Amino acid sequence: MDMIFEVRNVSKRFPGVQALDSVNFVLKKGTIHALVGENGAGKTTFVNIISGIIRPDKGDIYLKGKKVRVNTPAQARMLGISLVPQILNLCQDMTVAENIYMGQEQKFMHKGLIDWKSINISANRLLKDELGVDIDVTKKVMGLTVAEQQFVEIAKALSFESSVLILDEPTATLTEPEKERLFKVLRKLVDKEKAIIYISHRLDEVFEIADIYMVLRNGRVVGTGSVSDITKEKLVTMIVGETVKTLSRKSLVQKPNKKCVLEMRNVSFDGVRDLSFCLREGEILGIAGLIGSGKSVVAHLLFGINTPDTGQIKIMGEPVVLSSPNNAMRLGIGFVPADRLHQAMFLHRSVLENITIANLKRFKRFGLIKVGKEKEKAHEVSQRLEIKMSSIREDVMYLSGGNQQKVSIARWISRTPRIIILEEPTQGIDVKAKAQVREIMLSLQEQGISVIAISSDVDEIISVCDRVIVMFDGRITSILEGGEVIKDLVSRAELGRYKNVV
Amino acid sequence: MWYKFDLKDIANLVRKSGVLLALIALVVFLSITSNVFFTTHNILNILRQVSVNLILSIGTAIVILTGGIDVSIGAIMAFSAVVAASLMNSLGILTASILGIFIGLGIGTMNGLAVGVLGLEPFVVTLSTMLSIRGLAYVYTKGYPVSDIPGNYAFLGSGYVGFMPLPILLSISIFILALIILKYTPFGRHIYAIGDNETAARLSGINVKMTKTLVYTINGGLAAFAGLILVSRLISAVPTVGMNAPFDAIAAVVMGGISLSGGKGSLWGMLIGVLLLGTISNGLNLLRIQSFWQEVVRGIVIFIAILIDRLRVSKRL
Numbered sequence: 001m002d003m004i005f006e007v008r009n010v011s012k013r014f015p016g017v018q019a020l021d022s023v024n025f026v027l028k029k030g031t032i033h034a035l036v037g038e039n040g041a042g043k044t045t046f047v048n049i050i051s052g053i054i055r056p057d058k059g060d061i062y063l064k065g066k067k068v069r070v071n072t073p074a075q076a077r078m079l080g081i082s083l084v085p086q087i088l089n090l091c092q093d094m095t096v097a098e099n100i101y102m103g104q105e106q107k108f109m110h111k112g113l114i115d116w117k118s119i120n121i122s123a124n125r126l127l128k129d130e131l132g133v134d135i136d137v138t139k140k141v142m143g144l145t146v147a148e149q150q151f152v153e154i155a156k157a158l159s160f161e162s163s164v165l166i167l168d169e170p171t172a173t174l175t176e177p178e179k180e181r182l183f184k185v186l187r188k189l190v191d192k193e194k195a196i197i198y199i200s201h202r203l204d205e206v207f208e209i210a211d212i213y214m215v216l217r218n219g220r221v222v223g224t225g226s227v228s229d230i231t232k233e234k235l236v237t238m239i240v241g242e243t244v245k246t247l248s249r250k251s252l253v254q255k256p257n258k259k260c261v262l263e264m265r266n267v268s269f270d271g272v273r274d275l276s277f278c279l280r281e282g283e284i285l286g287i288a289g290l291i292g293s294g295k296s297v298v299a300h301l302l303f304g305i306n307t308p309d310t311g312q313i314k315i316m317g318e319p320v321v322l323s324s325p326n327n328a329m330r331l332g333i334g335f336v337p338a339d340r341l342h343q344a345m346f347l348h349r350s351v352l353e354n355i356t357i358a359n360l361k362r363f364k365r366f367g368l369i370k371v372g373k374e375k376e377k378a379h380e381v382s383q384r385l386e387i388k389m390s391s392i393r394e395d396v397m398y399l400s401g402g403n404q405q406k407v408s409i410a411r412w413i414s415r416t417p418r419i420i421i422l423e424e425p426t427q428g429i430d431v432k433a434k435a436q437v438r439e440i441m442l443s444l445q446e447q448g449i450s451v452i453a454i455s456s457d458v459d460e461i462i463s464v465c466d467r468v469i470v471m472f473d474g475r476i477t478s479i480l481e482g483g484e485v486i487k488d489l490v491s492r493a494e495l496g497r498y499k500n501v502v
Numbered sequence: 503m504w505y506k507f508d509l510k511d512i513a514n515l516v517r518k519s520g521v522l523l524a525l526i527a528l529v530v531f532l533s534i535t536s537n538v539f540f541t542t543h544n545i546l547n548i549l550r551q552v553s554v555n556l557i558l559s560i561g562t563a564i565v566i567l568t569g570g571i572d573v574s575i576g577a578i579m580a581f582s583a584v585v586a587a588s589l590m591n592s593l594g595i596l597t598a599s600i601l602g603i604f605i606g607l608g609i610g611t612m613n614g615l616a617v618g619v620l621g622l623e624p625f626v627v628t629l630s631t632m633l634s635i636r637g638l639a640y641v642y643t644k645g646y647p648v649s650d651i652p653g654n655y656a657f658l659g660s661g662y663v664g665f666m667p668l669p670i671l672l673s674i675s676i677f678i679l680a681l682i683i684l685k686y687t688p689f690g691r692h693i694y695a696i697g698d699n700e701t702a703a704r705l706s707g708i709n710v711k712m713t714k715t716l717v718y719t720i721n722g723g724l725a726a727f728a729g730l731i732l733v734s735r736l737i738s739a740v741p742t743v744g745m746n747a748p749f750d751a752i753a754a755v756v757m758g759g760i761s762l763s764g765g766k767g768s769l770w771g772m773l774i775g776v777l778l779l780g781t782i783s784n785g786l787n788l789l790r791i792q793s794f795w796q797e798v799v800r801g802i803v804i805f806i807a808i809l810i811d812r813l814r815v816s817k818r819l
């Protein structure tokens with residue numbers, strides 16, 4: 001196997017943190033190279049350097065033995081490098097197809113004009129035939145779920161047909177079957193002698209698809225080698241620098257109370273039809289489903305972002321109209337959205353302000369915020385979640401993706417609502433933090449708070465949930481309970497192949 | 503405790519702001535070229551002259567921080583001033599002034615409802631407010647100045663408390679109040695949050711419609727108050743007053759590093775912007791530059807100040 005790409009001695013410093021420290025890296029043709037490490041370890045910084053988004057303080061990049069400069073993303077693309085970024089930055093006001101072929105319109109010129117029809121056809125072929133997802137390419141990106149946006153980014157990167165493809169946590173919000181389709185595409189690329197850099201916190205995936213692993217910790221390479229030579233336990237230890245217990249099936253602490261705190265009756269809205277279920281007091285209820293299953297619509301309906309066309313929502317037995325998030329919050333509902341960038345983060349505000357923004361009333365005295373108390377609380381939750389930052393006054397935009405996700409969770413656990421909806425709560429966070437979030441969910445349950453966990457991660461669902469609602473094509477197809485909740489069943493039900501009588 | 507954060511803002515300003523640099527350079531230049539510039543009398547004079555723009559800039563800043571814009575403040579100033587001035591003899595100074603402020607608050611609220619609740623584009627909304635309210639000011643006065651104003655009303659704009667001119671005290675008080683509101687009240691945090699990411703703000707339970715509406719209401723009220731001060735200084739209310747007001751305010755705000763897209767920047771920078779604009783006018787007068795040329799120079803200085811800022815941010819200077 002010949003090497004096509006080499007990075008020597010790359011270092012990068014940001015104010016207050018050495019993000020990369022003399023990293024060496026070799027990529028070979030026809031291989032998949034997994035990059036793993038804790039949140040804030042420097043993975044994104046590393047691939048951003050290779051793809052021309054940021055410049056290193058020192059170090060060189062060699063392509064096929066020749067030293068190259070990669071100063072801009074456009075240059076990287078010319079050299080045959082393309083990136084699926086961790087932070088999905090599609091143009092929200094443009095259509096899916098326009099986003100996929102942005103900057104490549106000249107490929108579709110016809111008599112001096114852009115042939116939009118053939119752009120749409122190509123985009124559709126990429127998404128539907130290659131990646132197997134059903135997204136209307138003429139729709140604006142605004143309004144797509146994160147998982148859908150993720151596939152658009154993947155399609156965009158594939159459209160360049162580059163020789164080096166970099167994927168920064170592409171599966172953070174994808175379900176098992178969706179991931180499999182992506183992997184099929186990646187395997188095809190490998191057969192065509194392309195090289196792939198793959199970043200993920202889901203270590204099973206590393207063992208499933210990668211040939212080589214490289215572990216970063218605090219910007220340094222702490223281990224690299226062939227995936228076949230290492231066990232998962234060893235890899236985890238290498239990543240966090242200590243041993244942690246991995247997720248195991250939850251032992252039911254106590255039977256949740258039978259009382260419904262929240263109930264949906266025959267609710268229909270925009271593609272989801274006839275939803276009926278009850279959330280019991282002190283229960284962790286999972287919702288699983290593929291792209292287009294409507295699982296995120298449920299969250300939006302429960303948090304007052306959308307109001308149902310028909311049907312009824314009851315809280316504590318009382319029919320309610322959830323007309324706005326503000327209104328839902330007053331009724332004791334909290335929501336950690338999946339689309340962190342557009343729906344949760346105040347990028348130019350500090351970690352402190354991001355954590356307390358939904359909870360300012362608690363710190364108010366004579367109309368003024370008691371800054372000391374506020375800071376104390378923010379410190380407490382950020383330490384609990386081990387948010388890596390140079391100071392609590394640092395702007396959130398400078399945090400790594402996983403740490404931003406922790407901030408998003410911190411905002412709501414500092415509030416203790418009666419019902420909390422977590423949409424993809426562990427997307428992009430590392431093994432250790434995943435375990436912490438699971439602990440937090442269990443401790444919320446102990447306090448009698450009801451939790452709805454909408455997740456693409458089956459392991460997460462089976463490890464914490466008491467019951468799981470599986471949705472397919474806008475309907476609830478099954479509600480799995482206790483012992484039934486096993487991986488295979490959830491996966492099959494997600495595909496619509498398993499139907500339980502609800 | 504609280505002043506610590508502001509120290510950080512101020513330190514940032516000193517390190518980064520090209521506008522502060524421009525202000526210092528101008529002060530040094532004027533102190534050398536004119537022997538009256540750096541005197542207590544003249545400095546107080548500048549401060550008194552900028553106090554109207556300071557009040558207007560504070561309102562404009564909070565609107566811009568939410569990601570909005572308001573070009574109607576000049577018209578609001580004029581209309582509420584002419585109405586208040588014309589009624590001072592019949593209603594008494596205080597009642598007429600309060601009425602004037604309520605007119606400002608009312609028009610501001612209409613702007614706010616159109617932007618916040620109906621979701622219309624702030625520039626277009628306030629542009630149409632500007633045209634129609636300015637028109638009303640002409641209609642109300644038939645184009646003539648209102649100069650039949652009680653003499654002791656002059657105290658508001660020209661009076662002193664100790665050695666300190668009253669308008670300076672008033673504008674500085676409003677400035678400090680605004681600083682506290684922006685930093686230490688939920689309302690202030692909400693303003694920044696909305697400007698940074700409106701969707702996320704809504705999903706954090708912030709009442710976006712109400713906050714936005716309120717911001718325009720406040721801006722209208724401040725505009726009316728500034729108008730009252732101006733009338734008191736001139737002892738006459740002309741319907742054409744404040745034609746340039748929104749643009750001076752926007753210039754000060756943007757020069758101060760508050761981003762037009764919202765959510766970023768502090769009032770301290772804006773204060774420097776206000777002082778810079780005031781010092782330019784004062785300096786040009788001292789140097790006896792013809793008033794038409796003054797406009798030209800002002801434009802150029804604003805451009806240079808923001809250019810220096812930009813260059814320093816991108817570390818090319």
Ligand SMILES: Nc1ncnc2c1ncn2[C@@H]1O[C@H](COP(=O)(O)OP(=O)(O)OP(=O)(O)O)[C@@H](O)[C@H]1O
Pocket residue numbers: 014015017018019037038039040041042043044045046086388389397398399400401402403428
């Ligand atoms: N523009 C920036 N300014 C300041 N610090 C930054 C910047 N970008 C990244 N950092 C810091 O550099 C470190 C590495 O960040 P990076 O995004 O590479 O982490 P990561 O390994 O991708 O983490 P994650 O798994 O959470 O995505 C973090 O501590 C982060 O806070």
Ligand SMILES: [Mg+2]
Pocket residue numbers: 043044045086168400401402
């Ligand atoms: Mg990352």
